[in-house]
Amino acid sequence: MTDHEPQDNVYKADFARLGESAVTPELATIRRQALDRFLALGFPTTRNEEWRFTNVAPIARTPFRLARDNGARIDDRVLNGETLDPDWPRLAFTNARATPACSSTRVRQDSLVIESLADRLAGEPRALPSDLAKYASFDQEAFTALNTAFLHDGAYVVIPRNLVLKDPIHLIYVSTAGGNGDATVSHPRTLIVVEPGSQVTIIESYVGLADGAYLTNAVTEIVVGEDAVIDHYKIVREEPRSYHVGATQINLSRNSTLSSHTISIGGALVRNNITAVLNGEGAQCTLNGLYVTCGREHVDNHLKVDHAKPHCDSREFFKGVLDDNSRGVFTGRIIVRPDAQKTDAKQTNMNLLLAEGARVDTKPQLEIFANDVKCTHGATIGQLDAEAIFYLRSRGLTEETARGVLIHGFAGESVEQIQPQPLRRQLQRILLERLPHGELLQEAQ
Numbered sequence: 001m002t003d004h005e006p007q008d009n010v011y012k013a014d015f016a017r018l019g020e021s022a023v024t025p026e027l028a029t030i031r032r033q034a035l036d037r038f039l040a041l042g043f044p045t046t047r048n049e050e051w052r053f054t055n056v057a058p059i060a061r062t063p064f065r066l067a068r069d070n071g072a073r074i075d076d077r078v079l080n081g082e083t084l085d086p087d088w089p090r091l092a093f094t095n096a097r098a099t100p101a102c103s104s105t106r107v108r109q110d111s112l113v114i115e116s117l118a119d120r121l122a123g124e125p126r127a128l129p130s131d132l133a134k135y136a137s138f139d140q141e142a143f144t145a146l147n148t149a150f151l152h153d154g155a156y157v158v159i160p161r162n163l164v165l166k167d168p169i170h171l172i173y174v175s176t177a178g179g180n181g182d183a184t185v186s187h188p189r190t191l192i193v194v195e196p197g198s199q200v201t202i203i204e205s206y207v208g209l210a211d212g213a214y215l216t217n218a219v220t221e222i223v224v225g226e227d228a229v230i231d232h233y234k235i236v237r238e239e240p241r242s243y244h245v246g247a248t249q250i251n252l253s254r255n256s257t258l259s260s261h262t263i264s265i266g267g268a269l270v271r272n273n274i275t276a277v278l279n280g281e282g283a284q285c286t287l288n289g290l291y292v293t294c295g296r297e298h299v300d301n302h303l304k305v306d307h308a309k310p311h312c313d314s315r316e317f318f319k320g321v322l323d324d325n326s327r328g329v330f331t332g333r334i335i336v337r338p339d340a341q342k343t344d345a346k347q348t349n350m351n352l353l354l355a356e357g358a359r360v361d362t363k364p365q366l367e368i369f370a371n372d373v374k375c376t377h378g379a380t381i382g383q384l385d386a387e388a389i390f391y392l393r394s395r396g397l398t399e400e401t402a403r404g405v406l407i408h409g410f411a412g413e414s415v416e417q418i419q420p421q422p423l424r425r426q427l428q429r430i431l432l433e434r435l436p437h438g439e440l441l442q443e444a445q
Contacts, residue, residue, distance in 0.1 A: 007063050008039055014066040015149060023121055024128045027151065034138050034148035041142040053329040053361045054271060054300040059243050064185035064215050065178065066150065067095035082172050082205055084422035089114050091155050092172045096186035098153055102172075111160035114169060117189060118153040129156060132191050135221045136249040141273075143245045147187040147219040154189030157202065161195040161225075168201035168231075168420050175242065177212020185215040192232075196225035196253070202232050203423060206246070208239035208266075218246040224256040226280065231419060232260040237430070238267035240295070247273040254280030254309075261418060262289040262301065262318075263427060265434060270299045278305070278312040278340075289318040290414035292434055293326035293358075300329035305347075307340040316347040321411050323436060325357035333365040334375060341370050347377040352384070352410050354436060404437030411435060 015035055020028040043060035044051040083090065091114060092102035098116035105114040113120075120129065138145035155171045171190060178184040194200055206216055216238065224230055238244045244267045252258055264270050276285045291299040305314045320328040330349045351360045364377035384406050392402035411431055418424040432438035 007060065010063045010065060011035070011038070011146070011149075018066065018150060018152065023152070024126050026128045027121065027132075030133050031149050031151060034145045037138055038142055038145035038149055041140070041145060043142055050302065054269070054298065056269070058269065059215060059245075062183050062213065064183045067176065067178065067184035067186045067214065082207060084170060084203070084420065084426060085167070088167045088170050090170045090172065091116065092174070093153065093155070093188060094174050095176060095184070096153055096173065096188040109160070109163060111158070112163065112165075113156060113158035115156055116153055117151075117156045117191070120156050129191055131193055131221065131223050135223065135251050136219050136247055141247065143217055144219055144247050147189060147217050147247075150187040151189050152187070154191070156191050158193045159195060159198040159200045159228075162197040164199045165201075168203055170203045170205065173204070173206045173216070173218065175206070175208050175214050175216050175238070177208075177210040177214050177239075181212070183213040183215070185217060188216065188218040190218070190220040192220070192222045192230070194222070194224045194228040194230045197227045198225070199229040200231075201420060202230065203420065204232075204234045205237070206235065206244060207237045208242050211239050211241060213241050214239075215243045215245070218244070220246070220248045222248065222250045222258070224250070224252045224258055226253045227255045228253070229257045230259075232258065233418065233420075233423060234260070234262045234272070235423075235427070236262075236264040236267060236270055236272070238270065240266070240268060242267050244270045246271070248275070250274075250276040250285070252276065252278050252280060252283040252285060255282040256280060257284045259286040260288070261414075262287075263414075264289070264291040264299045264301070265430060266297075267299070268297060270297075271302065272300070273302045275304045276306065276314070277308055278314065279308050281309045281311050283309065283312045285312075285314040287314070287316045288414060288417060290411060291318070291320045291328055292411060292431070293321070293328060294323040294434075295326060296324070297326045298329075301331070302329075303332045305334050305345065307334070307336045307343045307345065310339060310341045310343070312340065313344045314346070318349050319411065319414050320349075320351040320360055321354065321407065321435065322351065322358035322360055323354040325355070327358070328360040330360070330362045330379070331365070332363070332377065333367065334377065336368045336370050336373050336375065338369045341372040343370060343373040343375065345373070345375045349379040351379075351381045352407070353381065354384070354407070400437045404435070407435050408432070408438065
C-alpha cells in the first residue's frame, strides 16, 4: 500500500466500477496486473532521481475520480477551433471516450485502420491488437501503470504496408472538469502502427474545456516498421488548473524514420516522457520540442533515446521560454549500447528566461558503451540579449516591440519546422496571444 491510501481506494473503486465487460480476457488480465503494480509503486516522489525536479504531490493527494461522459460533448465552437482541416481524417474523444459525432474517417483504403480502441475491442472477433501494451512498460512507471489499469478507449491507427497517406490524421483529446468542483481523471490510450514502407503524419492534440481541476494521464505507443516514415506532433494545451502526464513510447525498425515535435503551452503541471528505441540498423530519430510557461506553470520534458543497433542517427532539439515564476525541466538521456557502433547522436536544450522568478533545470546525459560513435550534447540558459535590443531600438522599434521580436524569433524557430501548414498557422497565432508583447507584433503585421 502507498502513502496515499484514501486516494488508492478511490482508484480501486473506480476500477471495480469500470468493469471488464468491454475488454478481452487478455486485456482484463493486463489491466489487473497494471493496477496491482500501480498500488505497489505509488506515485513517484522527488526522492526518485527520474522525478527529482518535478513534485507530483498535488496529483498524489487529490482524489481524482474517473471522468464520466456526463453528457459532455465537444460543441461546434470547440470543434471548429481545433479542427485544422475538415478534409483530414479525425478521431475526437471527450474524457478519453470516443465522440463519433465529431469524428471523420472518410478515407477509404484497404487495410487502413482509424478507429477507437473501444470499437476494436467490442467488435467481432474481439481481439486485442498485438502491439497494445507491448512497448509502454508499466513495471517501473506508476502513471503508465495507472493508464494501463484503466485502458478502455483511445485511438487505434494502422497504416498498411507501402501506403503513403497524403493527409495527416488528427487525434483530438478533450478533457472536461467534473461537476460540483470534483477533480477528474481520464486515461487516453493511443496505438499507432506504421507498417513497412508506409508514410504518415499524425497529430495528437490535448485540450481542456473548463477551468477546473483534472488530470489527463495519456500513453501513446508508436511502432514504426522497416523503411517506414512518420511525422508525429503532440500539442499540449491544457487548462490553468489542470495536470497532464504523458508517455510516448517509440520503437523504430531497420531504416525507419521518425520526426516528432512536442509543443507544451498550458497546464499547471505538464510532464512529457518520451522514449525512443532505435531497434533496427539504419534507423533515424528526430525529437524536437517547445515549452512556453508563465505564472506558476511547470513543464518537464523527460527524454530517453536508446541506440540499440548500429548505424543509427538521432537528434534532439528542445527550446523553452519561461516567464513570471514558472519552471521548466529538461532531462535528455542518450544511451549507446555495446553493439551500436557508428552511432551519430546530438542533443541540444536552449532556454530563455524572461523574469527573475523563472527557473529551469536542464540535465543532458550521455551513456556510451561503444567505441566508434559521434555523440554531443549541450544546454544553454540565458536572457534576452541587451545588444540585440539596442540594435532593434536603433532601427526605430520601441523596447517592448524589440523584446517581442526577439522572444518570438526564439520560439518561432521551433514552430517553423512544423510541416502541416494549418497546424503551423494555429501555433503561430497561439504564440502571438501567449508570449509577451505579442499584441504589438500583431498590430505591426
